[in-house]
Amino acid sequence: xxxxxxxxxxxxxxxxxxxxxxxxxxxxxxxxxxxxxxxxxxxxxxxxxxxxxxxxxxxxxxxxxxxxxxxxxxxxxxxxxxxxxxxxxxxxxxxxxxxxxxxxxxxxxxxxxxxxxxxxxxxxxxxxxxxxxxxxxxxxxxxxxxxxxxxxxxxxxxxxxxxxxxxxxxxxxxxxxxxxxxxxxxxxxxxxxxxxxxxxxxxxxxxxxxxxxxxxxxxxxxxxxxxxxxxxxxxxxxxxxxxxxxxxxxxxxxxxxxxxxxxxxxxxxxxxxxxxxxxxxxxxxxxxxxxxxxxxx
Numbered sequence: 591x592x593x594x595x596x597x598x599x600x601x602x603x604x605x606x607x608x609x610x611x612x613x614x615x616x617x618x619x620x621x622x623x624x625x626x627x628x629x630x631x632x633x634x635x636x637x638x639x640x641x642x643x644x645x646x647x648x649x650x651x652x653x654x655x656x657x658x659x660x661x662x663x664x665x666x667x668x669x670x671x672x673x674x675x676x677x678x679x680x681x682x683x684x685x686x687x688x689x690x691x692x693x694x695x696x697x698x699x700x701x702x703x704x705x706x707x708x709x710x711x712x713x714x715x716x717x718x719x720x721x722x723x724x725x726x727x728x729x730x731x732x733x734x735x736x737x738x739x740x741x742x743x744x745x746x747x748x749x750x751x752x753x754x755x756x757x758x759x760x761x762x763x764x765x766x767x768x769x770x771x772x773x774x775x776x777x778x779x780x781x782x783x784x785x786x787x788x789x790x791x792x793x794x795x796x797x798x799x800x801x802x803x804x805x806x807x808x809x810x811x812x813x814x815x816x817x818x819x820x821x822x823x824x825x826x827x828x829x830x831x832x833x834x835x836x837x838x839x840x841x842x843x844x845x846x847x848x849x850x851x852x853x854x855x856x857x858x859x860x861x862x863x864x865x866x867x868x869x870x871x872x873x874x875x876x877x878x879x880x881x882x883x884x885x886x887x
Contacts, residue, residue, distance in 0.1 A: 655838075659704055666697035696741045703772075707839045710769075711822055714846050721763040721850055725877075728800065729754040731764055732790065735771045739779065747784035750775070755792045758800060759877040766847045767869075770855070773840035774804050774867045781808035781865070796884040798873030799853075805866045811859040819857070820845050844869070851875060 670690040673679050679686055713719040736752050743750050760767070778788045786807045793801040811819060822842040845855045852872045859865035
């Protein structure tokens with residue numbers, strides 16, 4: 591059997607014009623269209639608020655949530671950029687300028703991810719999301735995602751432990767598959783407690799399928815909510831107020847992209863005991879190393 595490569599990240603890390611116009615209005619402090627018309631903006635949809643949210647217009651709820659989600663990275667980018675231009679920082683130690691630059695980059699990537707997810711959700715709705723297949727090493731793809739999530743994991747006090755097997759060749763769209771892994775991993779980080787470990791493992795089923803399992807020790811999901819979380823723009827929050835960010839499109843996109851590859855995304859969870867997310871790709875898209883034996887049914 592090929593030796594696994596174990597990668598750590600976190601504290602133990604070793605090394606559409608309409609949308610743009612609307613974003614501009616948010617930056618000017620005008621808020622979503624409903625607020626501009628004088629109507630009271632609807633509250634953001636929370637995970638445990640699904641029943642009550644049926645009375646809220648879906649478009650209004652989405653715009654209110656998106657307004658909040660966009661403001662967070664935008665405010666960080668503007669704030670740290672202003673600090674970089676201040677005389678105190680300009681004449682100060684270079685380490686401080688480097689720190690602010692990294693924070694700007696992290697917030698920029700967060701903003702880019704939010705906008706990309708909204709645009710991709712539109713492509714899914716229109717049926718125009720297509721794959722560009724090519725062969726690639728899935729361990730290298732996963733490692734790239736893990737390393738890109740280092741700052742987010744470190745900021746949340748989370749350790750990522752990835753046990754990867756090199757040499758497993760997947761025929762698929764590497765950009766879209768990275769998106770799936772990123773969305774599943776970011777959810778695991780977001781819902782895990784400070785100091786927790788998120789574990790990633792690559793497995794082969796007896797049917798020859800590739801399974802990427804991502805396990806977290808987080809808050810978990812109730813049985814009645816497991817199917818709902820795959821609906822676009824749906825979030826499930828275990829509390830009277832919304833505690834976790836996001837637009838609620840990550841799992842929906844991940845599921846759709848996996849299905850375009852002939853695979854699936856599944857969740858196994860229990861409240862208070864964490865969640866295991868699985869990306870499953872069919873054997874027709876996998877070329878296994880000769881010595882890689884099945885590990886799961």
